Amino acid sequence: MLPEIEQYFRLEKLPHMWCPGCGNGIILHCLVKAIDKLCLDQDQTSIVSGIGCAARASGYLDFDTLHTTHGRALAFATGVKLAKPELNVFVLTGDGDCTAIGGNHFIHAARRNINLTTIVFNNNIYGMTGGQYSPMTPNASRATTSPYGNLERPFNLAELAIAAGATFVGRASTYHTKLLTDLIIEGYRNKGFSLIEVITHCPTSFGRQNKMGSPADMLKWQRDHGVTALRYDNLTPEERVGKFVVGVLHKDEAPEYTAEYQKLVEKFLGR
Amino acid sequence: MSQEPRLVQGNEACAEGAIYAGMRFYAGYPITPSTEIAEILAKRLPQVGGKFIQMEDEIASMAAVIGASLTGAKSMTATSGPGFSLKQENIGYASMAEIPCVIVNVQRLGPSTGVATAPAQGDVMQARWGTHGDHPAIVVSPSSVRETFDLTVRAFNLAEKFRVPVIILMDEVVGHMREKVTLPEPGDLPIFNRVKPDCDRESYYPYRAQENEAPPMALFGEGYRFHVTGLFHDESGFATEKPDIVARQLRRLHHKISYNLDQVISYESQQTENAELVVIAYGGTYRAVARAVKLARAAGLKVGTFRPQTIWPFPEEAVSSLAQAGKKLLVVEMNYGQLLLEVQRVAGGRCGVYSCLQADGELTKPETILNKIREVY
Numbered sequence: 220m221l222p223e224i225e226q227y228f229r230l231e232k233l234p235h236m237w238c239p240g241c242g243n244g245i246i247l248h249c250l251v252k253a254i255d256k257l258c259l260d261q262d263q264t265s266i267v268s269g270i271g272c273a274a275r276a277s278g279y280l281d282f283d284t285l286h287t288t289h290g291r292a293l294a295f296a297t298g299v300k301l302a303k304p305e306l307n308v309f310v311l312t313g314d315g316d317c318t319a320i321g322g323n324h325f326i327h328a329a330r331r332n333i334n335l336t337t338i339v340f341n342n343n344i345y346g347m348t349g350g351q352y353s354p355m356t357p358n359a360s361r362a363t364t365s366p367y368g369n370l371e372r373p374f375n376l377a378e379l380a381i382a383a384g385a386t387f388v389g390r391a392s393t394y395h396t397k398l399l400t401d402l403i404i405e406g407y408r409n410k411g412f413s414l415i416e417v418i419t420h421c422p423t424s425f426g427r428q429n430k431m432g433s434p435a436d437m438l439k440w441q442r443d444h445g446v447t448a449l450r451y452d453n454l455t456p457e458e459r460v461g462k463f464v465v466g467v468l469h470k471d472e473a474p475e476y477t478a479e480y481q482k483l484v485e486k487f488l489g490r
Numbered sequence: 491m492s493q494e495p496r497l498v499q500g501n502e503a504c505a506e507g508a509i510y511a512g513m514r515f516y517a518g519y520p521i522t523p524s525t526e527i528a529e530i531l532a533k534r535l536p537q538v539g540g541k542f543i544q545m546e547d548e549i550a551s552m553a554a555v556i557g558a559s560l561t562g563a564k565s566m567t568a569t570s571g572p573g574f575s576l577k578q579e580n581i582g583y584a585s586m587a588e589i590p591c592v593i594v595n596v597q598r599l600g601p602s603t604g605v606a607t608a609p610a611q612g613d614v615m616q617a618r619w620g621t622h623g624d625h626p627a628i629v630v631s632p633s634s635v636r637e638t639f640d641l642t643v644r645a646f647n648l649a650e651k652f653r654v655p656v657i658i659l660m661d662e663v664v665g666h667m668r669e670k671v672t673l674p675e676p677g678d679l680p681i682f683n684r685v686k687p688d689c690d691r692e693s694y695y696p697y698r699a700q701e702n703e704a705p706p707m708a709l710f711g712e713g714y715r716f717h718v719t720g721l722f723h724d725e726s727g728f729a730t731e732k733p734d735i736v737a738r739q740l741r742r743l744h745h746k747i748s749y750n751l752d753q754v755i756s757y758e759s760q761q762t763e764n765a766e767l768v769v770i771a772y773g774g775t776y777r778a779v780a781r782a783v784k785l786a787r788a789a790g791l792k793v794g795t796f797r798p799q800t801i802w803p804f805p806e807e808a809v810s811s812l813a814q815a816g817k818k819l820l821v822v823e824m825n826y827g828q829l830l831l832e833v834q835r836v837a838g839g840r841c842g843v844y845s846c847l848q849a850d851g852e853l854t855k856p857e858t859i860l861n862k863i864r865e866v867y
Contacts, residue, residue, distance in 0.1 A: 232728065262713035267557070278717055278728060283710040285560065286719035287553065288583050294550035298557025298565070299710060301541050302515050306561070306711050324553075327546035480541060487537045 227251040227261070229281045237272060238346075240434030242393035242419030246340055247276055249396055250309065253403035264307040267296040269321060272347045272421075273313035273340035290320030293328045296335050304334070304477035307407070314341040314355035318374050322354070329383035332411040333476040338403065339376060339414065342421035350424035361428040376416050381469045386411035388469035392418035394441035395465050405467065411475045418445065418463060495672045500664040501526035501568075503635045504594055505534065506673060507642030508566050512681060513592070514540035515563035517554035519547055519573060522606040523662045524596040527568040548576035556580060556589045560718065562709040564646055568594035571613055572603060575620065581655050582621030583720040585743065588653035588697070588704060590684055592645045595657060596665040599851045608851030609662035609774055614828035617657045618802050624740065626747040628754060629657040629802040633776040635669040640679065641799060647682035648754060652746050653704035659801060661824065663774025663853055691715065698725040701742050702749035747803060756799040757808055761787070765794030767867055768812050770833055771822040772798050775854060779822050782859035791867055804832045813837040820866060822846040822859055842866070 220228070228251070237243050254264065264282045268274035270289035277284040283306075287295040292312045300308045317325050317339050328335060344362055345351040352362035352369045355376065359368040380388045387409035389402035399417060406413030420426060420437035431437050445465040446454070454462065498506075505527050508516075516531045518524075528544065535542040541558070545551040551567045559565040569577060574595040584591055595617065599610035613620075617629045628648050632638040642658060649656040687694050687706040696716040699705035708714035721729035722736045730736065747754060761783075762768050771779040776797050786793040796812065796819075798805050812819060818841060821830040830845045837843045846862040848854045 262715065263711055265710050278719070281715055283560075283715055284717045285557065285710075286717065286721070287556075288579055288720060291549065291553040291580065294545065294553035295557040297543070297545070297550070298515070298517060298554030298559075299561055300557075301543055301554070302558035302563040302565075303561035303711055323546050324550050327550070480536070480543075483536045484539055484541075488539055 224248065224251045224255060227254060227281055228279055232279050235279055236275060238423040240420070240422040241272070242342065242421070243273060243276060243340060245393040245396060246338065246399065246417050246419060247279065249399040250338065250403055251280070252400045253407065256400070256404055257407055259307050263305065264309070265299055266309050266311060267292050267299065268311040269313070269316040271313040271316045271345065272342070273311055274316060276311045290316050291324065292316065293321060293324040293335065293337065297328060297333055300333055300335055301477050301480065304481060308335050310335050310337040312337065312339055313346070314339060314343060314376070315345040315353035318354040318376060326379065326383040329380050329385040329412045329414070331476040332384055332386055332473045334411055336403065336406045336413045337415070339416045340419050341376065341416055342419045342425055344421055344425040346421050346424045350428055363428070377414065377468050380414040384412070384473065385414050385469065386471045386473050387413035389414070389467045390416045390418070390463065390465050392441040392445045392465060393420060394438045395445060398465060402467065409470070410478070411473060493673050493675060495670050497668050498635050498671050498673065499526060499668045500632070500635050500638045500660065500666060501596065502530055503639040503671070503673070504568070504642050504658065504660070505530040507639035508592065508646065509534060509538060509540070510639070510674070510676070510679070511564065511643040511646035512683070513564045513566050513646060514538070515555065515558035515565040516540070516567065517543045517545050517551040517558070517565070518567045518569065519545055519551050521570045521573045523598055523665050524568045524570045524594060527594060548573040549580060552577040552580035552593070555591045556584050556587070559589045559591050560710045564590070564650065566592040566594065568596065570596050570598045571600045574613060574616060578621040582623060582625060584655040585621070585625045586720050587718050589655070590649040590653050591655050592642070592649055593655055593657050594660060596660045596662060598662060599849065605851045607662065609824060609853050610849060610851070611661055611773055611775065611824040612828070612849065613659060614801060614823070614825065617659050626654065626744050627657065627802045628652070628654055628747065628800065629659050630799055631659045631772045631801050632664055632799070633773055633797065634664065635667060636671040637799070638664060639671070639673060643679050643681070647680065650684040651682050651704065651753070652750070653684070653707060654747070659773070661774045663777070687714070695725040696727040697723060697739070699742065701745050704746050751803055754800060755803055755805050757797060757805045758799065759796045759808070760794055762794035762796060762812060762817070764792055765817055766792045767818040767820060767863060768794045768796050769820045769822060769859070769863065770796045770798070770809070770829070772801060772829065775822050775824055778854050778856045779859055781856035782863060785856065785860050786863050791863060793863055801829065804836070806836050809833060809836045813840040816841050818842045818844065818866060820844045820846060820862060822854060824854065825849050
């Protein structure tokens with residue numbers, strides 16, 4: 220591990236329990252690099268996670284960490300942030316966690332524009348429970364619960380967040396690490412709800428069922444299918460098939476919930 | 491100088507009692523017949539520097555309450571039967587992770603959506619065993635408006651002292667009833683605040699405690715950088731599956747309550763010494779029982795009352811001694827027999843246990859109870 224990020228890890232909890240080749244470690248690396256660049260006070264920063272592979276990340280990070288119930292990370296984080304707005308709160312959640320059982324909390328956290336930086340580890344599958352399809356599993360992809368190919372259509376999470384009112388939305392992949400770090404920094408600086416979707420590779424539960432090759436092959440797939448918005452605009456409809464846009468997808472300004480509530484409190488306290 | 495007596499609703503007394511206890515964070519989702527608690531707190535909390543949030547659902551409300559409590563805010567939510575069911579998973583989380591909080595359930599007639607505004611007491615067992623796994627529970631049930639205030643304060647004290655979710659099991663009768671009461675002044679009732687660690691970060695173990703106590707609780711943002719999880723965990727707070735550590739943790743969760751029953755259990759009994767028959771009731775039902783017993787006494791029947799204020803843990807010793815003394819026990823409740831099971835268990839065949847049960851959305855009338863008293867006396 221790079222010496223400059225060691226201080227953010229609970230080294231005694233490593234090595235992590237993720238499968239060989241998993242992309243989650245890359246995301247954690249980008250997260251702590253972003254935290255380091257932002258010079259955040261480690262004692263004033265909380266990491267909240269739900270249940271699943273991604274959610275186990277909180278245990279490895281040396282902050283106040285909260286490993287919650289399935290899908291509820293954003294709801295717990297809302298309590299932390301509203302009760303103590305001065306804390307920096309990052310929410311780490313998987314695609315199954317965030318978009319299925321936690322879908323309602325996701326759209327409402329975005330609607331409130333509460334100042335939470337949410338990183339969704341999108342590996343297109345329920346990894347920890349062994350490879351069942353999630354709301355982010357592509358149509359026709361295989362999962363243990365879609366043995367004949369997924370009949371459902373996936374969410375476009377970024378568009379969902381924008382429609383629900385998120386004021387910063389970005390997407391990267393575990394291939395686009397520099398971009399991911401930058402998006403986390405920008406997401407943190409946004410005064411409101413920020414979503415950073417990370418396309419990550421799950422070679423064990425998703426890649427294997429869908430014949431995507433080695434972890435390196437899956438990273439190459441991300442490289443070849445992740446394009447910037449500018450490039451995407453110049454692609455023909457045929458060329459766009461299977462591609463996903465990376466970079467900043469949405470930026471907006473809106474009143475932030477905890478700040479609005481604080482104004483109300485201060486009115487009564489006569490400040 | 492005491493406050494002027496005024497007309498106060500049960501739900502209002504609950505809200506005001508919570509603020510009196512120091513509650514500064516409320517998250518909830520509206521449901522009849524508990525809504526006044528949320529409405530009052532939406533107005534009152536910002537006035538006292540607290541926070542109110544109407545969450546997107548019941549599950550989120552319970553989650554937010556736990557998150558807020560971790561930052562040091564005394565936290566509460568209020569709901570009714572269907573909402574209480576939804577909160578259960580996170581009530582279990584609070585129990586496991588030892589997060590102090592208070593959950594109010596103003597019961598309505600069920601199952602399911604039931605009758606929204608009808609009084610009922612059908613959630614006695616849900617309050618005890620609603621969440622999965624084997625866990626302790628503290629559940630209090632008030633019978634009057636003033637007692638709602640006092641027991642709400644007590645619920646917070648117990649939650650903070652033992653680091654547990656405490657349930658206030660009300661019913662529609664008490665929640666919506668208005669009574670002339672004098673509310674206490676600051677300082678009149680004791681307030682307990684959670685114990686915080688007095689050590690530095692390196693020597694802090696978030697779950698290190700004697701077998702009969704709750705560990706000191708650090709708060710998020712204080713520099714302790716600790717981990718909280720709903721998984722079984724060791725003293726350091728990190729997940730473990732080692733059977734001896736798992737067993738020790740679960741044992742301590744139970745023992746911190748069961749070794750301190752004298753601090754937790756409260757009840758009220760009247761005229762039991764010379765009674766042939768003791769009527770056991772709680773919450774709104776007790777009000778009709780009190781009237782029935784008065785009529786019975788006037789008719790020369792030796793009848794007393796026993797009213798648990800803490801339903802869980804059940805006041806086993808006190809009821810056991812009534813059974814030992816051979817008094818007949820009559821349980822009156824607005825359900826098909828829930829606390830009755832506990833009374834039967836404790837009585838253990840040493841005395842006659844009878845019941846007067848009604849679950850139709852109406853409060854049991856004193857005459858109905860009096861008839862039952864005459865029948866079994």
